[in-house]
Amino acid sequence: MAQDTAIRTPVGMHLRGSRRLRPMSILQLVLLIVLLIVLLFPFYWMVTTSLKEQNDTFAVPPKLVFTPTFDHYRDVLFDEAGAVPTGLRNSIVVAVGTTVLALILGTPAAYVLARFEFRGKRDLWFWFISNRFISPIVVALPFFLIARDLKLLNTPTALILIYLTFNIPLVVWLCLDQFRAIPKEIDEQAKVDGCNLWQSFFRINLPLAIPGVVVSSILCFIFSWNELLFALILNRSSGQTAPVQAANFQTGFGILWGPMMATGTLIVLPVIVFAALVSRHLARGLTMGAVK
Amino acid sequence: MASNTSSSQPRSGRLRHVNWSAVAMIAPSVITLLLVGLYPLLFAVSLSLQRFMLNRPQGNGTFRGLTNFLSVVNDDLFWGSLGRTLTMMVIVLIVQVVLGIGIAQLINTSRWHFLNWLVKTLLVVPIAMTPAVVGLLGVLLFNREFGFINYLLGQQVNWLGDPTMAMAAVIITDIWQWTPFAALVMLSSLTTVPPEVVEAAQLDTKRAWLVFRHVQLPYLWPGITAFLIIRTADVLKLFDMPFTLTRGGPGVSTELISLYVQRMGFRIFDMGVASAQAILLLVLCIILARSYIRFFYRAPEEA
Numbered sequence: 064m065a066q067d068t069a070i071r072t073p074v075g076m077h078l079r080g081s082r083r084l085r086p087m088s089i090l091q092l093v094l095l096i097v098l099l100i101v102l103l104f105p106f107y108w109m110v111t112t113s114l115k116e117q118n119d120t121f122a123v124p125p126k127l128v129f130t131p132t133f134d135h136y137r138d139v140l141f142d143e144a145g146a147v148p149t150g151l152r153n154s155i156v157v158a159v160g161t162t163v164l165a166l167i168l169g170t171p172a173a174y175v176l177a178r179f180e181f182r183g184k185r186d187l188w189f190w191f192i193s194n195r196f197i198s199p200i201v202v203a204l205p206f207f208l209i210a211r212d213l214k215l216l217n218t219p220t221a222l223i224l225i226y227l228t229f230n231i232p233l234v235v236w237l238c239l240d241q242f243r244a245i246p247k248e249i250d251e252q253a254k255v256d257g258c259n260l261w262q263s264f265f266r267i268n269l270p271l272a273i274p275g276v277v278v279s280s281i282l283c284f285i286f287s288w289n290e291l292l293f294a295l296i297l298n299r300s301s302g303q304t305a306p307v308q309a310a311n312f313q314t315g316f317g318i319l320w321g322p323m324m325a326t327g328t329l330i331v332l333p334v335i336v337f338a339a340l341v342s343r344h345l346a347r348g349l350t351m352g353a354v355k
Numbered sequence: 356m357a358s359n360t361s362s363s364q365p366r367s368g369r370l371r372h373v374n375w376s377a378v379a380m381i382a383p384s385v386i387t388l389l390l391v392g393l394y395p396l397l398f399a400v401s402l403s404l405q406r407f408m409l410n411r412p413q414g415n416g417t418f419r420g421l422t423n424f425l426s427v428v429n430d431d432l433f434w435g436s437l438g439r440t441l442t443m444m445v446i447v448l449i450v451q452v453v454l455g456i457g458i459a460q461l462i463n464t465s466r467w468h469f470l471n472w473l474v475k476t477l478l479v480v481p482i483a484m485t486p487a488v489v490g491l492l493g494v495l496l497f498n499r500e501f502g503f504i505n506y507l508l509g510q511q512v513n514w515l516g517d518p519t520m521a522m523a524a525v526i527i528t529d530i531w532q533w534t535p536f537a538a539l540v541m542l543s544s545l546t547t548v549p550p551e552v553v554e555a556a557q558l559d560t561k562r563a564w565l566v567f568r569h570v571q572l573p574y575l576w577p578g579i580t581a582f583l584i585i586r587t588a589d590v591l592k593l594f595d596m597p598f599t600l601t602r603g604g605p606g607v608s609t610e611l612i613s614l615y616v617q618r619m620g621f622r623i624f625d626m627g628v629a630s631a632q633a634i635l636l637l638v639l640c641i642i643l644a645r646s647y648i649r650f651f652y653r654a655p656e657e658a
Contacts, residue, residue, distance in 0.1 A: 091465035095474055098458065102477050102535065106484065108503060109492050121501045168387055171380035179377050187385070194392045196588040196644055200616045201633040204626055205398035206391075228392045231384050260376035291487040291595035292613070296621060306487040310599050313491065320495060327488040338483030345479050346539035350581040 109331070113324035120320045135321035139329070147326050149301075150308035154330075156219045157294075157304060158287040161226040162280050168227070169234030170276060174264050176235065177242035178250065195232045199292050202228060207296055217302040225293050230283040237282070237348060241275025242268060281341045282348040285334050305330045396637075402630035409624035423631035432607060433632060436615040437639075439522065443611070444590040447529050451586065452579060454530070455537025460567075462538075463545050475542070478535035486532070490599030493528045497600075515601060518608030525597050525609050532596070533589075537582055544578030545571065584647045591640050612636055 112120055114131040139147045176188060206225055207216075215221040245268055253263040269276070294304040303311075309330060312323035338345060403424065406417040427433050458478075462471045481489075496503050497514035505512055514524045548571050556570045594613040597603065603610035603618070610618070616636065620629035 088466055091461060092467055092470070094461055095465060095467055095470045098461070098474055099470070099477065101531070102474070102480055104503075105489070105492050105496060105531070106480055108496065109488075112495060120495075123501050123506070125501065125503050125506055168384040172384040175377045175381040179374070191384075191388065193641075194388060196584075196640055197392070197396070198588075198592045198613060198633070198636055198640060200592070200594065200613045200620075201399055201637050202392070202395045204616075204620045204630050204633060205395040205402055207620075208402075208626070209395060209398065224391050227387055231388055235384070260374065260380070264380070285483060289483075289485040289487070289595075291485075291598065292617070295598075296617070306485055306595070309485075309491060310487055313494070313599065313602075318494070323491060324495070327485075327491055330485050331483075331488050334483045334485065335480055338479040339476060342476050342479045345482060346536065346543050349482070349536055350540060350578075350585055 106331070106335075109324050109327050112320055113328045115321060117319070117321055135325040136329075139322050139325045146303075146311075147305070147308050147329070150303050150305040151329065153219060153298070153302055154288055154305040157222045157226070158284050160219060160223040161230055161287050162283040164223060165227055165230035165234045165283050166276065166280055169231045169279075170238050170269065170272070171264060172231075173235045173238035174242050174268055174272075177239050178247070191232050191235050194228050197228070199290075203293055203296050206293075210297055215297075217298050217300050219302060221297045222287075222290075222293060222302075222304070225297070226283075226287045226290065229286060233283055233286070233348065234279045237279040238272055238275045241272040245271050278341050278344040278348060281337050282345075285337055288330075288334055399630045399633055402626055403634050405627050407626040407630075409621075409626055411624075419627065423627045424635070426628055427631045427635060432610075432615060435607065436610050436612045439610070440591060440593070440612040443522070443526055443529070444587060446526055447533070447590065448583060448586055450530050451534045451537040452541075452582065454534045455541045455582070456575065458534070458538035459541035459545050462542060475539075478539055481532045481535050482539075484532065486595035487599045489528060489532055490596040490601075493524060493596075493600040497524045516605055518605055521601050521605060521609045525600060525611075528596060528600060529590075529593070533586065536586075540578045540582045541575060544575045548574045580647060584644055587643050587647065588640060591636060591643075 111129075113135055114133070115126070115129050116132055116134075119126050119129045172191075176184065202225065206221075210216050210221040215224075249267060249271075250263055253267050258266065289306065290304075291306045291310065294307050295310070298304065298307065305326070309323065309326045312319060312326065341348070404418060404420065405415070405423075406419050407415050458474075462474060465471055494515065497505075499505060499511055499513050499516065502514070504514070512520060514520045553566060553570055556566045560566060592613055593611055594617065597609055597611055597614060598617075601609040603614045607615075612632075613636075616629050616632045619632060620626050623629075
């Protein structure tokens with residue numbers, strides 16, 4: 064660092080500024096790089112373990128250089144029992160199903176909450192949101208019995224329905240903001256032009272609210288895709304979702320690290336792609352709109 | 356029920372202007388949430404007052420009054436798991452808020468624009484990672500013999516076999532996964548601070564701490580509050596990651612409250628007692644969320 068200053072001093076036009084900034088910004092550079100490594104290392108380690116022979120996984124010191132193999136992916140994806148592909152398929156059905164339903168139910172509700180004043184609106188809004196704060200285990204116990212009586216255990220339907228408890232509030236909260244941002248004059252003009260409420264919702268407001276709809280649907284998908292507790296309790300046999308399949312690798316003798324991490328990678332990869340797409344909105348979505 | 360706000364004057368007798376289209380738009384979601392959200396909750400309340408064993412269904416449904424609640428209150432394992440959960444909550448929330456502010460300041464002040472952008476984008480990676488998979492990954496990284504963390508430390512720490520270290524592993528994993536969320540929240544709050552104000556303050560004092568404390572911090576409070584509320588609820592809910600990382604073990608040393616309720620309901624099969632535990636958990640969650648709102652949200656409004 065001292066060298067650095069020495070070189071700069073004779074040339075530097077911003078002499079004082081650079082001398083003061085230099086060590087600081089090198090420290091920042093180091094911190095940013097360390098941060099980047101800490102953020103990404105576990106993901107990197109998961110992917111490399113999924114490409115390692117089982118023996119290489121046990122190597123001490125850990126092998127950073129190794130011959131990659133795709134055997135684990137082949138085993139996991141084309142194994143005869145087909146557990147993991149079934150799990151992934153179930154996860155897709157559940158996550159897409161619940162997201163679509165949450166949008167169908169949630170967006171008109173958000174529109175009404177954004178546009179109308181009525182008695183008890185605050186309470187209603189608060190109740191919508193409070194569903195997000197209820198611990199899933201509280202609902203899981205009775206819902207298990209309900210689903211058992213309705214013969215919904217081990218079906219995607221049970222999970223699609225129960226995930227609505229957190230997906231509808233999410234859609235309502237995020238889309239509410241979006242609808243509020245649309246000027247009311249547009250609605251009034253539509254009314255003058257003879258649109259009824261449904262028409263002005265579908266033809267005018269919903270298209271304008273597409274950004275909010277997209278963000279909330281991606282977040283719904285991520286949360287539903289990642290969920291384990293309900294999936295574990297409600298779908299223990301045929302309807303298992305991918306995270307449950309991954310957790311299953313833990314049982315039995317000796318963990319099969321390669322296949323387990325290959326499954327983990329297959330589960331995580333799509334959500335990371337989705338999350339990167341909405342990265343700017345993630346904080347807003349996770350705080351239910353409290354942070355812009 | 357619903358009247359349009361576009362009629363500027365609030366009139367009495369709003370009930371006469373029921374807009375049935377609006378009712379039809381909001382009703383389906385309300386009914387759905389009543390059925391999948393509220394009904395199970397009420398069902399849980401009634402379960403908590405009954406004898407209800409999954410494995411021995413004879414005599415299920417017998418009204419037991421507050422017996423289930425009494426056995427919860429007298430259950431050391433319940434208080435133990437609640438204590439662990441609350442201890443963990445205090446530790447992770449403090450660490451995450453402090454680190455989150457630090458990371459946000461780092462990104463906000465550094466001139467390495469490409470790296471700033473890269474870090475900002477990749478902060479979502481831990482957040483998005485499936486918690487169950489994060490737990491499994493922890494089993495690998497915290498492994499005593501060949502885990503990468505022990506390799507870095509240069510010693511064979513028995514992370515998952517020792518009660519204290521196992522709890523530390525759960526806490527470290529949670530900090531890794533959720534500090535980026537704190538950073539994102541703080542970052543978006545920091546960007547609301549007008550730069551002129553910070554510059555003006557920097558003319559007055561050279562001490563960065565004073566600038567932070569008196570100029571930037573007030574803008575961060577709403578973000579910090581939101582973060583605390585969400586994460587409080589999340590830690591009380593926390594199940595997936597510890598379930599795959601430690602299964603509550605060794606013994607019950609990392610059995611957080613959600614894990615214990617799940618075990619009571621689906622391993623010990625006592626749905627009555629499990630529901631009583633769950634109801635108490637729910638009450639706690641509501642009290643915490645409300646007190647946060649009371650303590651923190653006032654400040655910026657009054658200022």
